[in-house]
Amino acid sequence: MGRLTKEAKAQNRQNILDAAGRRFRTAGVDGAGIDDLMKDAGMTRGGFYNHFDSKEDLAVAVFQQSFADVLVVLDEYLDPADPRDLDTFFADYLGRDHRDSADGGCPSAALVVDSGRHGSAVQQAYADGAEGFLSRFAAAFEARSAGRRSAAEIREMAIQAFSEMVGAMVLARAVRTAAPELSDELLNSVQRNLQAAES
Amino acid sequence: MGRLTKEAKAQNRQNILDAAGRRFRTAGVDGAGIDDLMKDAGMTRGGFYNHFDSKEDLAVAVFQQSFADVLVVLDEYLDPADPRDLDTFFADYLGRDHRDSADGGCPSAALVVDSGRHGSAVQQAYADGAEGFLSRFAAAFEARSAGRRSAAEIREMAIQAFSEMVGAMVLARAVRTAAPELSDELLNSVQRNLQAAES
DNA sequence: TGTACATCAGTGAACGCGCGTTCACTGATGTAC
DNA sequence: TGTACATCAGTGAACGCGCGTTCACTGATGTAC
16 A cells, blocks of 8 residues: 555556446446445545545446447447448347346446436436437448438437337346346347348 | 224325335336335335335335336227327327326336346336237237238337337436437437338 | 224334445655755 | 655545334224124
């Protein structure tokens, strides 16, 4: 112990953010305790307040970072130089791996209800992240439509795809252990529909 | 006080269920305290355990009752004798009133994340309720398709509509105060898509 | 039908527990000279 | 470059608080005769 270098402090802050991201997704913001996530980050509880003013402050940072991370991944799928595209993205997003690894997945689905139940800064971070998804989906649909659709149509397609994708994921997780066949069916049906809707 | 009649006890149990239904939807199962909901029901905390073994036991009862109630409402929309139908249902479901009255709305959207974060009995109640929605949607789509579609296609349509409807509602609630225009846009776009998809 | 007693629903204080947050302390890092 | 001191990140005990749950008590209801 004793005073740490700036680099060590920054690393600790990142460790807290990562641990919180995992626990918030699995147990919800309210269901994850600061004690537990500080242990995950390799520290004890007291140090938390050297990095964040409050748990709410942490939640805002986690929402921002989670969306920033996932949008980088989405950009990789849509990068013209590396032709993995929306079809592949939907297949991976609506895959069982993503459903079952709730602690590392997309914040759009894992944190959607926590957003509405928390303060305005948290909600703003969620809304910004959602717009990030929508603008990327719209760009991808636009590229495929080759000018055949209006901007309004493209925007609606993006909203519909995003809603269906997030809905299928939260539903698939909600029934995963009690009705595993239904859970798989939700993912498969919606994946088929999204891939068909693009053309 | 003193011992109550069987009718009075049954009424108290119902009052607890109703209060819990409202608070669970707004704050989540974990976020709603037994003290508060017993006050809502007009009693003090001690009486709770004359009606339920535990909070988890209450959660199961609330999930079951909430889905039973909403499926009755859905059946009214689809009743051939009273020709309100799926179009009207989607319009009401995806309306601002439903989004803003989170404490009385559909459990499919309000409780979807709580389902995955709780025990298997809660999840089973959610899964049963979800199947109730899907079978009614399928019947309505089947009636409209006039035999032009296979049972598998009908089932997929029901799953896609349900996913999109639930996704739009949780998203609209997640961004309601931070991005009200986006919230409205989500509801409107998805409503248009669901009504178009029926034909 | 009337009486005596057992049953049990609601009360409210109390339980242990974990939560978010605070704080005096330690000691290595950063800084001034 | 070396020394003296101020800074501050992490520690772990402690805070007040609200949680889910328990329990002794009260007294009206239900029941046996």
